[in-house]
Amino acid sequence: xxxxxxxxxxxxxxxxxxxxxxxxxxxxxxxxxxxxxxxxxxxxxxxxxxxxxxxxxxxxxxxxxxxxxxxxxxxxxxxxxxxxxxxxxxxxxxxxxxxxxxxxxxxxxxxxxxxxxxxxxxxxxxxxxxxxxxxxxxxxxxxxxxxxxxxxxxxxxxxxxxxxxxxxxxxxxxxxxxxxxxxxxxxxxxxxxxxxxxxxxxxxxxxxxxxxxxxxxxxxxxxxxxxxxxxxxxxxxxxxxxxxxxxxxxxxxxxxxxxxxxxxxxxxxx
Amino acid sequence: xxxxxxxxxxxxxxxxxxxxxxxxxxxxxxxxxxxxxxxxxxxxxxxxxxxxxxxxxxxxxxxxxxxxxxxxxxxxxxxxxxxxxxxxxxxxxxxxxxxxxxxxxxxxxxxxxxxxxxxxxxxxxxxxxxxxxxxxxxxxxxxxxxxxxxxxxxxxxxxxxxxxxxxxxxxxxxxxxxxxxxxxxxxxxxxxxxxxxxxxxxxxxxxxxxxxxxxxxxxxxxxxxxxxxxxxxxxxxxxxxxxxxxxxxxxxxxxxxxxxxxxxxxxxxxxxxxxxxxxxxxxxxxxxxxxx
Numbered sequence: 001x002x003x004x005x006x007x008x009x010x011x012x013x014x015x016x017x018x019x020x021x022x023x024x025x026x027x028x029x030x031x032x033x034x035x036x037x038x039x040x041x042x043x044x045x046x047x048x049x050x051x052x053x054x055x056x057x058x059x060x061x062x063x064x065x066x067x068x069x070x071x072x073x074x075x076x077x078x079x080x081x082x083x084x085x086x087x088x089x090x091x092x093x094x095x096x097x098x099x100x101x102x103x104x105x106x107x108x109x110x111x112x113x114x115x116x117x118x119x120x121x122x123x124x125x126x127x128x129x130x131x132x133x134x135x136x137x138x139x140x141x142x143x144x145x146x147x148x149x150x151x152x153x154x155x156x157x158x159x160x161x162x163x164x165x166x167x168x169x170x171x172x173x174x175x176x177x178x179x180x181x182x183x184x185x186x187x188x189x190x191x192x193x194x195x196x197x198x199x200x201x202x203x204x205x206x207x208x209x210x211x212x213x214x215x216x217x218x219x220x221x222x223x224x225x226x227x228x229x230x231x232x233x234x235x236x237x238x239x240x241x242x243x244x245x246x247x248x249x250x251x252x253x254x255x256x257x258x259x260x261x262x263x264x265x266x267x268x269x270x
Numbered sequence: 271x272x273x274x275x276x277x278x279x280x281x282x283x284x285x286x287x288x289x290x291x292x293x294x295x296x297x298x299x300x301x302x303x304x305x306x307x308x309x310x311x312x313x314x315x316x317x318x319x320x321x322x323x324x325x326x327x328x329x330x331x332x333x334x335x336x337x338x339x340x341x342x343x344x345x346x347x348x349x350x351x352x353x354x355x356x357x358x359x360x361x362x363x364x365x366x367x368x369x370x371x372x373x374x375x376x377x378x379x380x381x382x383x384x385x386x387x388x389x390x391x392x393x394x395x396x397x398x399x400x401x402x403x404x405x406x407x408x409x410x411x412x413x414x415x416x417x418x419x420x421x422x423x424x425x426x427x428x429x430x431x432x433x434x435x436x437x438x439x440x441x442x443x444x445x446x447x448x449x450x451x452x453x454x455x456x457x458x459x460x461x462x463x464x465x466x467x468x469x470x471x472x473x474x475x476x477x478x479x480x481x482x483x484x485x486x487x488x489x490x491x492x493x494x495x496x497x498x499x500x501x502x503x504x505x506x507x508x509x510x511x512x513x514x515x516x517x518x519x520x521x522x523x524x525x526x527x528x529x530x531x532x533x534x535x536x537x538x539x540x541x542x543x544x545x546x547x548x549x550x551x552x553x554x555x556x557x558x559x560x561x562x
């Protein structure tokens with residue numbers, strides 16, 4: 001009897017937890033399917049006839065598609081550059097236990113972005129790089145590079161060094177070992193790093209808010225700009241929010257195992 | 271393979287070099303530049319070149335009430351949010367640290383807030399908090415409680431923002447502590463159980479102390495990020511009403527990119543930078559001590 005009561009209590013707590021976590025997502029989705037009349041109704045409507053008009057409206061605007069493409073391009077290039085710079089660095093950190101180097105790169109993850117942003121703003125303005133992909137990608141690499149280095153150096157440490165030693169005995173060069181032996185074994189690590197780096201670039205607001213204007217504006221800025229109208233179109237902004245969150249949420253569901261390990265490994269390993 | 275011997279023997283600096291150069295150029299140099307600007311009198315809109323004024327900006331900004339209030343508010347926001355996240359996060363981890371139906375699904379759900387776009391999260395909570403149509407007041411009314419003004423009132427705005435931060439980042443602590451718990455050995459708890467210890471005693475006296483290093487690391491990571499909170503505050507209140515939710519990051523942004531008072535803005539950025547740096551040094555010290 002006690003056991004059953006305990007079980008009910010336990011599952012009750014778990015369901016409550018899940019409900020709190022899910023609530024904002026559900027309300028966002030529900031509101032995105034409502035007409036403006038249903039949204040402003042009091043008390044809030046839980047039963048209503050859903051409509052896709054908000055989505056047609058948001059995606060009907062040429063600009064929104066462009067912002068979507070901008071976000072994708074910036075995140076893809078930021079991740080690509082981070083892998084190019086970060087994979088060799090992470091390998092070296094793992095192989096030669098370069099802890100101090102790891103800390104310097106980790107500092108980029110810890111420091112407040114705004115303390116780099118003001119100088120960037122000044123320098124990029126002088127170089128005529130404002131509102132270009134180059135400026136945005138460079139700034140986003142400072143977010144994605146520490147993620148790649150952090151995850152990949154931990155991953156490389158798990159690859160047995162004997163593999164490299166026997167290859168070296170056979171006369172293989174370091175480059176050959178890294179490119180032909182280590183990297184092909186690093187699929188799961190690279191998936192983790194790529195997924196997380198992409199998501200964090202995708203979600204970034206501050207850098208794009210300052211460094212991009214009409215041409216290279218990314219999605220978070222576009223969604224935020226919905227709020228600037230005096231009469232907020234809640235249905236539209238909720239549909240836009242669903243659209244901006246969907247890629248990150250879907251990636252997370254597909255790569256759940258990797259995302260968990262990527263987010264938690266640093267803290268547990270110390 | 272002799273043609274590769276130079277690269278092979280210097281691989282330990284050739285491989286990391288591009289990344290080091292990148293970080294030096296885009297992080298180290300800008301931070302030094304910001305520090306230099308903090309010592310100059312420079313307003314971007316005036317068109318004048320920066321002129322060196324020594325510590326004058328520090329003297330002005332550090333005693334300005336608006337700055338001091340932002341500094342205090344940053345501390346209050348950070349400490350209350352992270353304290354709540356630590357307590358709730360560890361509690362949730364202890365709850366979920368067992369085999370049950372749907373455990374994987376719950377862990378997936380916990381990931382979702384962490385990857386949700388903060389600006390959009392802020393906007394959804396704006397809809398929750400809306401005084402006339404929001405769900406938050408509907409819940410209060412259903413419980414027979416008086417309605418609140420949430421983010422539109424200076425006395426409740428900070429708490430309302432803390433709630434958003436707690437919603438989004440508590441799962442981070444839960445997931446980290448869950449991973450820490452999974453790495454623990456069961457033996458001490460089993461031994462205590464055989465000796466007749468209650469479940470509460472085991473949690474309080476054995477499990478929590480054993481997982482404490484992981485909790486501390488998670489909390490410091492959160493402290494550093496909470497100090498820098500920008501997106502949700504900027505999106506939800508813009509620092510308002512009045513200056514009531516202005517944190518250091520917000521005020522630094524406004525001085526830089528709304529007023530273009532670069533010299534004074536740089537002072538704020540340097541202060542924020544130093545606070546975060548102090549926390550970062552703490553975390554590296556801690557991880558070093560554990561590695562030793």
